[in-house]
Amino acid sequence: MVRWQPGTRERLQGTALQLFSEHGYDETTVAEIAAAADVTERTFFRHFADKREVLFAGQDDFLGMFSAPVEDAPAGTPPFELVRRALDAAAAFFPDDRRAWSRTRQRVIDAVPALGERELGKLANLKVHLGATLRTHGVAEPAATIAAETAVTVFHLSFARWIAEDEDRDFGTIVHERLDALAEVVHPGR
Amino acid sequence: MVRWQPGTRERLQGTALQLFSEHGYDETTVAEIAAAADVTERTFFRHFADKREVLFAGQDDFLGMFSAPVEDAPAGTPPFELVRRALDAAAAFFPDDRRAWSRTRQRVIDAVPALGERELGKLANLKVHLGATLRTHGVAEPAATIAAETAVTVFHLSFARWIAEDEDRDFGTIVHERLDALAEVVHPGR
Numbered sequence: 216m217v218r219w220q221p222g223t224r225e226r227l228q229g230t231a232l233q234l235f236s237e238h239g240y241d242e243t244t245v246a247e248i249a250a251a252a253d254v255t256e257r258t259f260f261r262h263f264a265d266k267r268e269v270l271f272a273g274q275d276d277f278l279g280m281f282s283a284p285v286e287d288a289p290a291g292t293p294p295f296e297l298v299r300r301a302l303d304a305a306a307a308f309f310p311d312d313r314r315a316w317s318r319t320r321q322r323v324i325d326a327v328p329a330l331g332e333r334e335l336g337k338l339a340n341l342k343v344h345l346g347a348t349l350r351t352h353g354v355a356e357p358a359a360t361i362a363a364e365t366a367v368t369v370f371h372l373s374f375a376r377w378i379a380e381d382e383d384r385d386f387g388t389i390v391h392e393r394l395d396a397l398a399e400v401v402h403p404g405r
Numbered sequence: 406m407v408r409w410q411p412g413t414r415e416r417l418q419g420t421a422l423q424l425f426s427e428h429g430y431d432e433t434t435v436a437e438i439a440a441a442a443d444v445t446e447r448t449f450f451r452h453f454a455d456k457r458e459v460l461f462a463g464q465d466d467f468l469g470m471f472s473a474p475v476e477d478a479p480a481g482t483p484p485f486e487l488v489r490r491a492l493d494a495a496a497a498f499f500p501d502d503r504r505a506w507s508r509t510r511q512r513v514i515d516a517v518p519a520l521g522e523r524e525l526g527k528l529a530n531l532k533v534h535l536g537a538t539l540r541t542h543g544v545a546e547p548a549a550t551i552a553a554e555t556a557v558t559v560f561h562l563s564f565a566r567w568i569a570e571d572e573d574r575d576f577g578t579i580v581h582e583r584l585d586a587l588a589e590v591v592h593p594g595r
Contacts, residue, residue: 294590332522335529357586360562368554372547396547400484401591
């Protein structure tokens with residue numbers, strides 16, 4: 216009989232991350248993750264297509280987090296304001312109590328090149344998705360693509376800063392610092 | 406006896422690209438590339454670490470193309486002007502007579518996910534390198550990293566536009582259109 220219970224997915228993620236962190240990603244098998252989480256391998260594969268996806272689950276939520284504020288904004292909202300709203304929504308997705316998990320996840324990813332490339336692919340996918348959302352919302356090209364790329368770049372840099380060991384400011388503060396830096400680079404002294 | 410002659414490297418690249426394009430990347434072996442270019446496999450491996458690197462050779466030239474104009478600029482040159490100079494230098498690296506080769510290369514890369522991820526990794530490396538160059542040139546953080554990411558983003562988008570089948574404008578024109586769009590997105594109506 217297949218066990219199914221609320222929280223199994225999250226427990227598998229937590230267990231897997233701990234094993235990856237302690238023993239190495241390549242050295243950890245799905246069988247070990249399932250055993251440590253007290254489920255069958257079959258249950259594991261009901262939640263994740265493979266071992267790698269434990270670290271990259273929730274892609275739809277991730278995309279929606281950025282695009283929902285754009286879809287909800289009044290027509291005619293300037294592109295940079297749409298970017299700001301998307302990033303504020305993303306910041307809410309990364310509260311301080313998630314920081315320790317994110318730091319550990321990043322260390323696991325940084326240790327395995329194929330995982331780093333998968334992470335870059337995830338961000339590339341987000342750029343495409345957000346660009347399409349901006350176009351649907353009336354932003355013309357090439358501004359829509361530029362705005363989407365800029366938003367994801369600021370997100371990525373803010374995330375990297377947020378999980379730095381010497382950082383304790385919240386995600387939103389770090390995002391705004393980077394948006395301000397971008398404005399200063401593009402239009403100095405304004 | 407190992408043959409060594411000027412142009413062997415370029416000939417191997419051209420031959421490999423043609424074989425990848427006609428038969429598929431995964432279906433083409435190093436032995437086939439070497440035979441078609443009339444060299445031994447050993448000669449192939451004197452030029453390229455593996456089959457994949459035929460498509461990604463010249464990384465040092467690529468990095469230097471962006472960083473040299475930054476290193477050569479007078480102290481105090483504003484970051485966005487440094488970005489513009491780096492991109493103008495990059496544009497010179499992609500003259501119109503290189504466009505057909507670049508289009509074919511991109512089709513090969515787009516057909517194989519691992520090659521696409523390698524390409525993203527190359528761009529990520531460029532961001533890190535250019536950010537370090539900007540910091541060395543006196544640009545503070547987070548502006549240096551923001552400027553480097555922005556430069557590479559504009560380069561990447563410009564390149565994608567430049568190799569589009571319906572595009573015949575030169576690289577520099579396309580770059581400037583995107584820089585202008587970025588300026589307009591960040592501060593509309595200025």
